[in-house]
Each structure stands twice: as structure tokens, then as C-alpha cells.
């Protein structure tokens with residue numbers, strides 16, 4: 001697709017991977033809306049990068065409807081949904097799992113992503129065109145100790161991606177799964193404090209670059225899944 005003049009909806013765009021992706025899309029001439037729960041952080045980021053802010057929680061169905069209402073009022077049509085919003089939850093072992101934590105994490109990482117995609121898919125079916133990026137994780141390809149809740153939520157996102165690929169290709173919709181390994185963002189920090197950059201670990205920019213590169217491929221082709229590692233993080 002051509003980024004210039006296309007429209008993008010990025011969930012969780014006030015920090016980290018979402019913000020870096022929105023910024024890169026805007027630099028390439030895309031028209032971009034970003035969402036987030038913390039209003040002041042969202043507005044600050046939107047002003048900084050030139051995005052349209054939509055104050056909304058991707059884990060709340062009523063906010064998802066509001067997101068699309070506000071997006072379509074501003075941009076008229078959607079070319080690409082970037083399902084990026086996600087949280088880690090608690091890092092418990094099997095002995096200490098609790099249902100509330102599953103519900104918190106799944107409401108955003110799984111149910112929120114699914115409902116965001118549902119609205120997008122209905123628009124895309126009508127226009128016979130569209131793109132969805134699902135930001136998953138290497139945690140969604142291999143489990144690890146203390147990872148039950150988060151890893152399983154990302155496995156679910158991977159499974160849903162494959163279902164949507166099977167359902168939407170005939171409408172010229174590309175659904176692309178992106179699996180970053182560790183990226184130095186504010187992920188897991190309630191204050192939104194970003195971790196300090198170090199030269200051998202991934203930055204949000206590498207993931208933004210991956211997302212934009214897969215989108216820039218001519219519409220006749222698409223990358224179903226891509227994983228990004230740091231070359232030498234040790």
C-alpha cells in the first residue's frame with residue numbers, strides 16, 4: 001500500500017511501539033489517529049507527532065464504538081487498523097493464577113483486539129480493501145515460566161490472526177502478525193516511564209520500521225507473520 005494519504009488507526013499510540021509507528025507513518029504522509037487511556041499522555045503524544053487523538057480504552061466495548069465513530073468523522077474511511085494496545089498483567093506461576101488477572105489482560109490483548117478487528121473487517125468488506133496489523137510478541141510463539149496469562153493472550157491473538165487471514169483475504173484484506181521480542185519501552189510501568197535506550201536492545205523504532213515495511217509491500221502480496229529479535233542482546 002501507499003502510506004501517503006492513507007488512513008491509520010493505532011490503538012495504544014501514546015507511548016512505545018504504537019507511538020513510534022504512528023510517528024513513522026505520519027512522516028511518510030499517512031493520516032493517523034492514536035488511542036490511549038491516559039488523556040494527558042495521549043494529547044501530548046498526538047501534538048508531538050501530529051496525530052489525531054481518540055481518548056479510548058481498547059478494553060471497553062463502548063469505547064471501541066466511540067473510537068470508530070470519532071475516527072470516521074475525522075477521516076471518512078479506514079485503510080489500516082494497527083491493533084497495538086496491550087498489557088502484561090501479573091507474572092505469576094501456575095500456583096498463583098487468578099481469574100481477575102486473566103480478565104484484565106484478555107479484555108485488552110484478546111477481546112479488545114478482536115472487537116477492534118470486527119469493526120475494521122466490516123468496513124473493509126464493504127470497501128473490498130484493508131489492512132490489519134496485530135502486534136503480538138515472541139511470547140505468543142513460545143511459553144515461558146511466569147508467562148501463563150500474557151503468553152496465552154498473545155497465543156490467542158496469533159490464532160485469531162490466522163482465522164482472520166482465512167476469512168478476509170478474499171476481500172483483499174491483509175492481516176499481518178508482528179512478534180517483537182523485548183523492546184525497551186515503558187511496558188509494565190504504570191507511570192509510563194520509558195526504559196533507557198541501550199545499543200544492543202530493540203527500540204520501538206525497529207518495530208515501527210517492520211510494521212511500515214510490511215505495509216509498504218504492493219497490495220498483491222503480504223507477510224502473514226514476522227518476528228523481530230535483537231541481534232545480540234546478551
Ligand SMILES: NC(=O)c1ccc[n+]([C@@H]2O[C@H](COP(=O)([O-])OP(=O)(O)OC[C@H]3O[C@@H](n4cnc5c(N)ncnc54)[C@H](OP(=O)(O)O)[C@@H]3O)[C@@H](O)[C@H]2O)c1
Nearest residue numbers: 012014015016017037038057058086137182183185186187
Ligand atoms: N515492550 C516489549 O518488550 C514488547 C515485546 C513484545 C510485544 N509487545 C507488545 O507491543 C504492544 C505495545 O507495547 P509497548 O511496549 O509499546 O507498551 P507501552 O510502552 O506500555 O505502551 C503501551 C501503549 O498502549 C496504551 N494502552 C495500554 N492499554 C490500553 C488500552 N486498554 N486502550 C488503549 N490504549 C492502551 C498505553 O497508553 P495508556 O496506558 O494511557 O492507555 C500506551 O500508549 C503491546 O501489545 C505489547 O504486548 C511489547
